[in-house]
Amino acid sequence: MIEPWVVIVCALVLGAGTFAFRFAGPVLRARMELSEHAERLMATSAVVLLAALVATAALIDGGEFAGFARPAGVLVGGVLAWLKAPFVVIVLAAAATAALLRLLGVP
């Protein structure tokens, strides 16, 4: 196992770098006048990133297919969301579907 001071330095560097990513947007944004078009483009970019996170988090685990239980749960959640079910129902149904499928031996 690595030395404690290495872990501390790594945590601080990872923390500082992550903070820089988080901080850059709000600071730079405040310094410029953004057109409505640019504002919309940035909102769209965030939605695209979130959609890509949904897709990869649902289907991929460690660069490989995550198995069937997880995407099946997300799919159930997605259908319920499309049917305008309450948020709590969507989230719990997604988790329960994946858990139940695993209980039944589905990977």
Added chain:
Amino acid sequence: MRSTQRTLDRDLLRDIALVCLADGIVGLSYGAIAVGEGFAVWVPMLMSVVVFAGAAQFMFIGLVAAGGNPIAAVLAGLLVNARHLPFGFAVGDVLGRGWGRRIAGSHLMLDENVAFALAQDDPARRRVAYWTCGIGVFVCWNAGVVAGAVAGTAISDTDLFGLDAAFPAVLLALVLPALKDRRTRLAALAGAAVALAASPFLPAGLPVLLALAGVLLAWRPREKAAP
């Protein structure tokens, strides 16, 4: 009108509380897994406070525990967290003015509270959603990590509870209303397809960033074909 508003706020807070609870349980597993891999109890706690980004934290612990180079693990974590840069541009105005708010609000930036903020129409609700979710997850995540690190392997496999399916379902539910817009939907579908296609070949984090190409793909043809 006022009672409708209050009900909406209560619904919003309940939804946020559910996400905080789920993240707290994942934090529990993070603490337990880190200690189970041989790290000292303070390591997951320190990382959860200074990094505060679940996916990158799991990746760092996993890579180092597997004997990987710590510098490479830091770089891998940074790559996973690079998506916060475009997130910051999208929700930067939600944080409010003044350096204190900007610094605190930036550190609290997460997939979850960005998605909650984007899902609100009204600027005031957007602010409430962003800050409530950010602070709530920060408290629950860190409390979970402490409990998990101290208690050990109480809950180490959250997949058993389907929590791995809950996280994408949360984001999907929050993003779905924005997908009603045809151009946004095209961009999102194209981006998701790019990310999935790239996932087997590229390190984690990069495929999601490449999804931003979807924004271009969906915007260029429309602007050219505009009647």
